Amino acid sequence: MTEVRNELVKKRYAAERRFKFYGAAALTLTALFLAALLVDVIIKGIPAFHETSVEIDVKVDPADVDPANLPGGNYDKMIKEAFRAEFPEVTGRAEKKALTGLLSTGGADSLRSMVTADPSIIGKTVTVPVLLGDDADLFLKGLLTEQKTVPGKATLHIARLEGEEGFVLTGDTTGEAAEKQLGLTPGDIVRFKGGAVRVTGVQNGYLKADPVLPPDPSVSMLDAGQWDVVSFSVPEANRRINDNQALWLDQLKSEGRVKNSFSWRFFEAGDSREPELAGIRGALIGSLLTVLVALSLALPLGIAAAVYLEEFAPKNKWTDLIEVNINNLAAVPSIIFGLLGLAVFLNFFGLPRSAPLVGGLVLALLVLPTIIIASRAALKAVPPSITEAALGVGASKQQAVFQHVLPLALPGIMTGTILGLARAFGETAPLLMIGMVAFIADIPQGFTSAATVLPVQVFLWSDLPEMAFKAKTAAAIIVLLVVLFALNAVAIYLRKRFERRW
Amino acid sequence: MNAPVHHQTLVTPAHPKALASGQFKVTARDVDVYYGEKQAIKDLSIDIPDRSVSAFIGPSGCGKSTFLRCINRMNDTIPTCRVTGDIKVDGNDIYDPNIDVVQLRAKVGMVFQKPNPFPKSIYENVAYGPRIHGLATNKTELDEIVEKSLRKAGLWEEVKDRLQHPGTGLSGGQQQRLCIARAIAVNPEVILMDEPCSALDPIATARIEELIDELRQNYCIVIVTHSMQQAARVSQLTAFFHLGTLVEYGDTDEMFTAPQEKRTQDYITGRFG
Ligand SMILES: Nc1ncnc2c1ncn2[C@@H]1O[C@H](COP(=O)(O)OP(=O)(O)O)[C@@H](O)[C@H]1O
């Protein structure tokens, strides 16, 4: 008898232990997935919050600026000329283009705003931080290729090949293989004062090399320490910065003229085809306007519907039907609401495409059932004794509801509403249907101007081939998550703060 | 109007003062109450005198609360509930379609089983009723009503320094007295109490019972109680309910010493309950 009982007790303990283990395992796995996702997004996104610019001394040429039209000056030309002047040895057309190609197409903006702010600098030489292009930016952040620079260990002799472009490199001792003496392998770049060559191959104990930055013809011998070996982990053909550009950037960096700063631009600019100029301001404002429309519609409608259904509506099969349908509506895939918006708001009512107004209308429909359900739950949670108390002292039903029940339900309603808004804020699919998915560079000015929203911006950027947009995508996701977490935090705070136990 | 047709279950109250004046505060004739198909009150008639305490006793489920809630039409809030027959307060039919329920409930106040103060300050709890009925024209008058009501409810001394504290922070007994003060604040003439002490400890119960005894001077009080001792202590008249009918209504002392009905006898001697 006791044996049987012991057996049972043991079994029960084992079952309880097993259950605890399953629970813990499930939790750990979920936490791991979530952590992996977050870490990945953060690592990818952080670089996008920084931008790289190079300081250039620019002479503000009065010939290029019309004092009557300061913003219209030819700043681009000034910047490019000044930048070329920094590298006088660069002469070829293609090289020059490669050089100025490092700068962002919006690089002149900083000079323009400087001159516009202070026209007295016209004619003077000023140091201007010029934004670099996305590829240069990525290279300097170390995201394009790893770069290794080691000082040369032996004396290097360099000679021009007769009648050819190339050079030969040899060590001090003849007879011994040059690559051993110099520690070079094909692909390495030998950089020295006045030029750089790329090792292309080995021949008869000496090394053949091609010019990267055409060397000064007077240089024929370099002592150990006078030259560097630069090597990149990604071969030139596979990266968007060629060796010349990489060396120029490296030079600027070693001169301390490359500045890495927090990218306010990311929060202040609208979308752009140039990754380094693209920001989320437009999408954020678009989201804000859209959610504002959704909120100002869905909240009063939702609360009114909930109050009526919960407190005043007769309980009959019609209200039952409505209740069932509201619950069904909450489960309808969001894209259906987008189709509805397209058919009703755009095609029937002729409202503008891509507008926050229409987006807000669609999202209002989307979150309305959620708000109604949450509000009804909150109203239901207020004990009937409160209504009875109010009725008991001679309050009308309406007074009881609006002066007692609704205020007590409001924190719960707010919590539900905020969670509904968080859902609306993160919604993409229905907005695609009403054209909020276009490339829109301008920051929306109102409820009817073309706009996109943050999650759609993420969607748009994630589709672009430029590597820099991958970082932008991750950064936009971070902003989106921060907003959503903040909304949820407010909801939790409200719930905790006003939570009541009866 | 015809002379009242006394149903056989109606026992004319033996309360001397009320009988002498011939005035009853609440009168009911042939009242039936249904919850959907189910009948909760059968053919009930009663005359309740003013300035007295009437206790409703009886086994649970016999319809005491149901009838009590008919007197201020609290049953209106239950959609399935249907009341037929005649209930009059001061001779006015309260189920007359022209009657304003809100006015009726101000006149016939109610105190519930579980103390249910509003989750607001003590002051607001008492001031709410006078405010919605426009009983005070300014803050001073309102303050006076609040103080007077709290004094009548025997709570003033305990809470006068913390009127702005939440009413829900008081002890159970204090909360129930706050609810009584809240009911008194709108100048009711009848106060209905549905087992007001069932959630309270004996000391708090004693306080409420004292209070009920004081309030008797000015109000018609009807109290439902599951405790026969309480009925004996606080009431002058007792009504015994059984299975939805009023078995007997009469002088409390007589009821407990010499009940006229066998069923009452059985109940008060504990043969069923
Ligand atoms: N809201 C209601 N809906 C349906 N039946 C009810 C409701 N309230 C009370 N009843 C029924 O009416 C009868 C009388 O209830 P009640 O008046 O609460 O009894 P008591 O207060 O004497 O214990 C009981 O049978 C009870 O089940």
Ligand SMILES: [Mg+2]
């Ligand atoms: Mg009861």
